[in-house]
Amino acid sequence: MLYDYCIIGAGVTGTAIARELSKYKAKTIVLEKLSDIASESTKANSGIVHAGFDATTGTMKAEMNVKGNPMFDELCSDLYIPFNRMGSFVVCLAGQNMDYVEELYQHGVERGIPIEIIKDLDEIKKMEPNISNDTEAVLYAPTAGVISPFKLAIAMAECANINGVEFSFNTPVQSIEKLNKSFIVDTPTRSIQARAVINAAGLYADEISRMIGDASFKILPRRGEYILLDKIPNFLNHVLFPVPTKKSKGILVSPTIDGNIFIGPNAEDMESKVDLSTTVPGLDEVMEGGKKLVPTIPMGESITNFAGLRAVSDNNDFIIGESQVASGFFQASGIQSPGLSSCLAIADTEVELIKQAGFDLEAKENFIATREKPVVFSELSWEERAALIEKDPRFGHVICRCETVTEGEIVQAIKRPIGARTVDGVKFRTRAGMGRCQGGFCSPRVIKLLARELGKNLNDVVKREPGTRYFFGETKDFRKLNAQPAMEEREE
C-alpha cells in the first residue's frame, strides 16, 4: 500500500503534524518505536506553554513559540484537554541580573506578548504568597500556561486517528530508501512505502535523517531531572522561572495542570540517548534550585522523581521543512524547549511547507475537529456522578484511590481510539497510579483490568515496552520449580 505521508515519531510534534495532515485528503501513517503515544521526551516534560519572550530573536524557536501559544485555546477546547493560562514569573532575586530581565521584557514587547515587570514585593506576594522574600522583581507573562503534555499528544493522536491516520507502535525505523517519487521505510515488522516522510523522531531525528543521507545536524541529548510533589492546594499560583541562562530556562517551580507541584529540570549534556536515570547530585541540584525561588517548598511531599531527555540540535534551533538533500523528506527535528509550546505552530508551518514543496493537499469536508469527551469522574458533580453510575455501574467502582479513578474510566481508556495497552498507557490517560501512593494500591487492580479487557494472562501485562512485564508466573508453578525445603525439613 502506498501512503502519502509517513510520520516517524508519536511525540507531541508527530501527533500534532498527524492531526494537521488529517484535515486533508491524504493517507497518513505514524510509526513509533515505543509502545504508546508520548513515550519519550514528551512524557518527561515540564508541561509549560511558554509566553514566547525567552528564545533568541530571529530563531525558529522564537517564531514558533509566539505563533504557537495562542493556538492552544481552540485546540484544547475542541479536544477537551485541560489547559490553564495561569501566567508565569521570571523571578529576579537580590543580586541577580536585572539587565537580562529587562532584555527579556523588551523581547516580549517587540513580539507583542502581554508582559510586565513588577517590582513591588507586596504586590508580588499578593499574587504569589510563598515566593522568596529576596525577590527584587518579577517578569510577569499572563499568557503562559500549564498543560499535560501526554494528554495533549494522546488527544491529538486520537483526533488524527478518528480522521483516518494510522498508528503503528513498537515499530522502530531501521532504514529508509529513497525511490524516484517515494520512500521505502523499513521496520522489523513491516515495510512502508510513502510519497513523503516527516521526521519527528525526537532524540533519534539525526539518525533517521542520516538514513536518507542528510547529516546536516546532530541531536545532543540533554537530561533534565524532576521532582514531583503531592497536590498542595493554593500553594502556588504561577509558573516560576529563575533568571534564565544561555543553556536553559533553569530550574522552575510550578503547579501542574492537575494541581501537583513540580521542581526541575536541571540540564546535563549526555552521551547516551537512553539514560533516563535520576542521580543524587541531580536531584539535590533540583531541590536547591526550587528552594531558591520558594524557600518553604515542602520537600516531604515529594511523591516521585524522574528524568527526561531533551532533543537538542547542534545548531540549537528547531529544524523545520524539506531536507536540502532529499526532496519529500521533511524535518521536524531539534524540537526541544519551547517545543511543546510550539508544536501546534510547527505542525501548521510544516504542512504549509509541504504544500509549498508541491504536494497537493486537498482539504477534507468532513474533518472531525473534536473527539468524544473523556469522563473524568473526580471532576464531576454529585448529580453527574450519580447519573453516570446509574448508566454504567463500573463508574461506581474506584480503582485508584489517590486520584479517584474509576473502573469505568479505565475501561474507557482501553477502548478509545489508540487505546491504552499497558499500565503506563492507563496511567497517562486516566491518572490512575499518578497520585501519592504511586500505584501501590491500584497497580494490581489495573493489571487485572487490562488482562480482562485485552483477553490476556496477567503474566503478559506490561508496564510499557515488551520487556516490562510484572510477573514471573503463578506462585504455585514457581514454588514447584524453585522452592527450597522448609526449615524443619532441612534440619531433619
Next chain:
Amino acid sequence: MIEKECDVAVIGAGPAGLAAATEADKAGCKVMMIDRDDGLGGILQQCIHPGFGLIEFKEEMAGPEYAQRYIDMLPNTNIEVVKGTMVLDMTSDKEIYAINEQGIVKIVAKSIVLAMGCRERTRGAIKIPGYRPTGVYTAGTAQRFVNIEGFMPGTKFVILGSGDIGMIMARRLTWEGAKVQAVVEILPFPSGLVRNKVQCLDDYGIPLYLSHTVVRVHGRDRVTGITIAKVDDAWKPIPGSEIFFDCDTLLLSVGLIPENEVSKKAGVKLGKTNGPEVNQFLQTNIDGIFAAGNVLQVHDLVDNVSAEARKAGRMAAMSAAGTKIPNLNDGDSVPLVAGNGIGYVLPTKINMAIPDEFVGESGLVKLSLRVKKPVNDQYLKVKNGETEIYKKAFKYMRPSEMILFELKPEVLSGIDASQSLEVFLEPKEVETTEETTEEVTEESAESTEGGE
C-alpha cells in the same frame, strides 16, 4: 442519591473499624461500617503470616483468622455493613459522601470513627535515584501479588527498609522459591520488630545491611540489579562502600503513613504522626469525629489497634447518644509534649474537664509513644511543670515497639492544668557490659512477643 442516617458511622472495616463498630453496636447504637473493599478485614486479608492475636485472643493466629473472629461477630449485631463503597467526602457536620456500583450514598451520622488505616511510603517519598523500570514495588503491593493474586513479582529480590512487612515478605518470598539477596536499612538498627528479624531473616540466612541504602536502581525496562552503599551519620552514601546485587526486583518497606485524605476534607487537624490530633477520648478537633488504629498512629501490633478502636467506638456511641465528650479544642486541656528521646506521644492533649460518666475511671488516659532511637536503661518520666508525676524504668526501648502506659485518675487529679505535661527519657545510672547487652536483646525479643 441514596440517603441514610445512623448514630455512628465507621469509615473502614479493617481491624480498627471492626472493633469500633462492634463496640458501638454493643452500646445499642445504629452503626454503619463502610469499606471500599468487597472483603472485610482490610490489610489483614493479605497478612497470611502468624503473629496476630496474642493479647486479644491469647492465641497466635494469622491475619485473616484474626479478622474472621470479628467478622463472625457481625451476624449477632445490628451493624449495617456497606462494602465495595469508597468514601470520597466528609463534612464537619458529619455527612459522608461515598460511591459504589449502586450510586452515590450520603450518610448523615451523629458521630464518626475514622478507621481508614495507613498506606506505604513510596520510592518517590525517599528519592531513590536511577532508572524507572518495572520491578520496584512496595512490600505490601508485592504481598498482595503473592498472597492474593497468586503471581510471583520477581525471582531475585533486594528489600530496602527493615520494616515488618519487608522482613515478613523476605520470608514469604523465600518460601515461594525466590532468592532474597539482602535487606538494606539506612538506620543503624532494624526498624521492625526484633522477633521479625529473628524469625524472618536470621532463620533463613538473609543478610541485613544496617546503615546502608540503595544508591542506584539498574535496568531500563526491568530491574537488573541494585547498588547499595554504606551511609554516614547524616545518611549520605559513603563513596567506595558500594555493593552490587544481581536481582530483578526491589521491594520497599520504608514506612507507613496514616491515610487521612478524607479527614482533611472535614477539617480534622492532623499532627506529628500524620494522623489526627486527639485528646484522651480519641476525639479530634471536631465534635463527634473520633479516630483509632493506623489512621491515628501506625501500630506494630494489631491487638493494640483493636483495643484503641474499641475505645473510639465506645466514645462515638456515647457522643451519638448525647453525652458531651470534650473535643480537642475544648477548654481545660493540658498539652502533652514529647521531650528528650521521644519521637511522638499521643494523645495530643488531656482534657481535665472530665464528664461525670468517666470520673475516676481507670484506663481512660492511655499514652502511646515511640522513642526516637534504641536506648538502654532509661526512666520514662512525665512531668507537669517541674513536678514529676510518673516514672517507670525500662531496660530496653526501641522505636519499633510502641510503648503504652496509663496515667491514673488519682495522678491526674492533682496536676496543675496551667502547665503542660512533658514526656521524656532520663538515663538510669547502671553498670553495663557488652555481654549483658547482647543477652537481654534476646530476652527483649521474647517479651515483645508476649506483648504489653
